Amino acid sequence: MNEFNASYWMLENTPSILAKSMFYYVQSTGHFFCNDGYNTERSSYDSILLLYTINGKGILNYRGQEYSIDRNQGFIINCNEHQHYKTAREGNWEMAWLHFNGSESRLYVEYILKNSGPVFTLSANSVIPDRIRKIQDAVKDRNTRVDISNSHMIVEMLTELMLMACTQNAGGEHLPHIVSDAVKRIENNYREGINLDLLSRELGISKYHLSRVFKKHTGFSPYEYLIKFRISQSKMLIKTTDLQICEISNTIGFDSTSHYIKIFRQHEGITPLQFRKLWIKS
Incomplete structure (x- = not known):
């Protein structure tokens, strides 16, 4: 990331040994405000990335396809694979993101990718923005229960995305409101x-x-x-x-x-x- 083209805050998290052996656990999380110079390209990073657009527009290149990530859209990807995401040309991109791992993360994500692809659209009742905010607050104000509550919130978000994937696979439509x-x-x-x-x-x-x-x-x-x-x-x-x-x-x-x-x-x-x-x- 080019720091001249973005303002941001981010938090690193060091999960306990118990969390890494039992739970879904947070690795890092943050909130970026980027102009058209921002881009990230990498592979072989042992993490799942969940990101959604608050304002502006981003571009994701993943598994040989290019996707637009508009406001109230997001993506979930396995960062072990090659990925490239950036601000759309001559624009800005504000997004919140979460890197996590553990438990059955990859099985969840592979199911979602297989059935609906990496990109999703947030419904008015989506839990994802709220849960990412709560996870960020929990990482800031770390206490002994944070790993358990964070794991629970990660599962809630994965469940929402899996339900979307199930419905899209069955009928090509989002889950009815x-x-x-x-x-x-x-x-x-x-x-x-x-x-x-x-x-x-x-x-x-x-x-x-x-x-x-x-x-x-x-x-x-x-x-x-x-x-x-x-x-x-x-x-x-x-x-x-x-x-x-x-x-x-x-x-x-x-x-x-x-x-x-x-x-x-x-x-x-x-x-x-x-x-x-x-x-x-x-």
């Missing part, structure tokens, strides 16, 4: 007593239509999606905290511990306590 809104409401309120009736009222749609369109585009009913999300959150708590099983059950929104244990066993084949013992042993 009603479905993406329902997904976000479920994920943001999974600890509470959310149900199909409440969800449909909040979205202003009949519960029968919501069930059909949600199942069509996600493969799950809203209730199935809620349960799967709760179980996923509980597995993270089992692995990363000393909370008792009854406390985890209450934290993720189950009315009773026995019901939580029953549902967990249905999904994982073992009880939460057995899952914890296996995790500690491994």
Whole structure:
């Protein structure tokens, strides 16, 4: 990068050994304001880059194709491969970005690239700008829980991009707003007593239509999606905290511990306590 052609701030992050072995982890993040002299070209960098345009326009060359990255668009790429991105000719480019790695990052990204390519368009309800800002704040004000919360937010962004990729692969269209809104409401309120009736009222749609369109585009009913999300959150708590099983059950929104244990066993084949013992042993 040519510093005469850009003003910027960036943050480097050194994840813990635990984070690198278990989580999705942040490597660096920043916010750039660039004129037409800015460009970056590289390869063999062990990282995933997620970037979106706030204002102006950028150009990405990746896997033999050139892409325009306009306002409210972004891209995700594997930086081990050759990449070249720059400000569009005679213009400016303001963007926020995140380098991350770990866990199943490459499998997520390869699926997204295969099904929808590197470039995406942010919906009005996209979590990506908010999560990148929160990750940046967390890296600035580092505390003992930052690696766990950052991993969770990275998964949220990857999930959004995977849902877009699934829909584009199936029908060539973005996920309907009603479905993406329902997904976000479920994920943001999974600890509470959310149900199909409440969800449909909040979205202003009949519960029968919501069930059909949600199942069509996600493969799950809203209730199935809620349960799967709760179980996923509980597995993270089992692995990363000393909370008792009854406390985890209450934290993720189950009315009773026995019901939580029953549902967990249905999904994982073992009880939460057995899952914890296996995790500690491994």
